[in-house]
Amino acid sequence: MSPFLQLSITLAIIILAAKIAGWISQRFGQPSVFGELLVGVLLGPSLLNLTHLPFITDVHLEEVVLELGEMGVLILMFLAGLELELGEMARNGRVSVLAGLLGVVFPVGLGAAVGFASGMETRPALFLGLALGATSVSISAQTLMELGILRSRVGLGLLGAAVFDDIFVILLLSVMTALADGSSGAGAILFTILRMAGFLVLSVLVGLYALPFVSRWLNRLQISRGNVAMAVVVMLMYAVAAELIGGMAAITGAFLAGLMVGRSGEKRNVEAGFAMLGYSFFIPIFFVDVGLRINLTELPIQALWLVLGVSLVAIAGKWIGAGLGAKLAGFNWWESVQLGAGMISRGEVGLIVAAIGFSEGLLTREFFSTVVGMVLISTLVTPPLLRWVCTLPSPQKKAREV
Numbered sequence: 001m002s003p004f005l006q007l008s009i010t011l012a013i014i015i016l017a018a019k020i021a022g023w024i025s026q027r028f029g030q031p032s033v034f035g036e037l038l039v040g041v042l043l044g045p046s047l048l049n050l051t052h053l054p055f056i057t058d059v060h061l062e063e064v065v066l067e068l069g070e071m072g073v074l075i076l077m078f079l080a081g082l083e084l085e086l087g088e089m090a091r092n093g094r095v096s097v098l099a100g101l102l103g104v105v106f107p108v109g110l111g112a113a114v115g116f117a118s119g120m121e122t123r124p125a126l127f128l129g130l131a132l133g134a135t136s137v138s139i140s141a142q143t144l145m146e147l148g149i150l151r152s153r154v155g156l157g158l159l160g161a162a163v164f165d166d167i168f169v170i171l172l173l174s175v176m177t178a179l180a181d182g183s184s185g186a187g188a189i190l191f192t193i194l195r196m197a198g199f200l201v202l203s204v205l206v207g208l209y210a211l212p213f214v215s216r217w218l219n220r221l222q223i224s225r226g227n228v229a230m231a232v233v234v235m236l237m238y239a240v241a242a243e244l245i246g247g248m249a250a251i252t253g254a255f256l257a258g259l260m261v262g263r264s265g266e267k268r269n270v271e272a273g274f275a276m277l278g279y280s281f282f283i284p285i286f287f288v289d290v291g292l293r294i295n296l297t298e299l300p301i302q303a304l305w306l307v308l309g310v311s312l313v314a315i316a317g318k319w320i321g322a323g324l325g326a327k328l329a330g331f332n333w334w335e336s337v338q339l340g341a342g343m344i345s346r347g348e349v350g351l352i353v354a355a356i357g358f359s360e361g362l363l364t365r366e367f368f369s370t371v372v373g374m375v376l377i378s379t380l381v382t383p384p385l386l387r388w389v390c391t392l393p394s395p396q397k398k399a400r401e402v
Contacts, residue, residue, distance in 0.1 A: 003058040018284035031143045034383040040291020072286030074254040075278035078235045080141040081258020096160025099325035106321025107132040110313045127357035131371045132314040134169040136347025137162035158342040199246025207260025215264045227266040228273035294376045307373035345382035346375045
């Protein structure tokens with residue numbers, strides 16, 4: 001088969017498997033994303049190794065699927081931003097900062113403690129802790145959208161905390177890298193802060209003043225699906241700017257793009273177009289691809305207890321830290337528990353930090369594999385756990401019923 005036909009049959013298998021697994025997951029009372037993640041693990045090198053079957057000869061296929069999945073997570077975070085309002089996010093600024101800050105400090109500190117207990121020196125132990133610090137909010141956002149509570153106090157606080165979490169982890173990574181350079185450290189840290197601030201200010205200014213003008217202009221031109229096409233361009237450019245200008249994750253830019261585009265009068269049309277485009281094609285590819293990139297066979301058996309221990313530390317540290325931050329910001333205990341559960345999932349930022357530590361000789365292959373296992377476990381645990389804590393009646397409600 002030609003490379004195009006190989007890609008076509010691979011995508012057909014991925015999308016069909018994702019939809020069936022999502023339906024089965026819902027039948028068992030779990031979010032569909034849980035089934036999509038799990039079927040990705042089964043289709044990946046852990047079992048079937050879909051992208052390396054005998055009839056797959058295209059060496060670029062795996063990379064193409066990965067990039068289509070990355071487009072899916074951008075669309076997912078754009079849709080999450082589209083559902084919210086800038087004013088709502090601003091009113092939840094306190095919880096975003098406190099939950100995001102403590103949600104990084106606790107797992108980083110506990111992860112470093114595990115490193116020290118394992119005989120690591122200071123810098124390797126801190127790198128291990130930092131790999132445990134970053135949240136991957138896309139999976140939690142999808143779960144909250146399925147439950148219809150993305151615009152609740154917990155949902156708003158969770159998304160805001162995840163944005164701050166991303167900024168803080170990257171800032172810490174820059175600090176650690178800069179400290180290794182000696183005298184240039186202070187300048188590098190200041191440059192990182194200015195890059196982030198510059199991107200955030202620029203993205204808001206463009207969203208407040210340029211995007212409404214462009215939207216009205218497109219309406220006068222009467223271009224077919226003009227505003228949906230414009231929203232796609234805005235999402236992609238914000239994602240690119242987030243990485244190149246702000247030094248942050250592309251999904252943060254996509255989320256901010258959704259917030260900005262959501263202020264236009266075309267929000268309903270844009271949302272319908274993106275939902276159809278995303279949920280029928282790109283988003284299922286993303287969730288399955290998360291599993292495709294996990295290879296359980298690479299995790300050493302002798303390190304199983306280490307993987308479980310680090311995963312427990314990562315889950316507890318993020319849950320307690322982010323939950324405590326939410327409580328300090330004025331949430332009640334049950335809302336704090338829910339927000340903390342939504343921050344548990346890890347993703348690409350943690351893997352990037354671990355990869356940097358591994359490439360510089362700070363993390364051994366065993367600890368790098370441990371971080372990979374932690375990402376898998378925390379990712380699979382988050383959807384059912386978040387659904388459970390969000391659907392259980394709160395203690396306050398139970399008390400009123402009694």
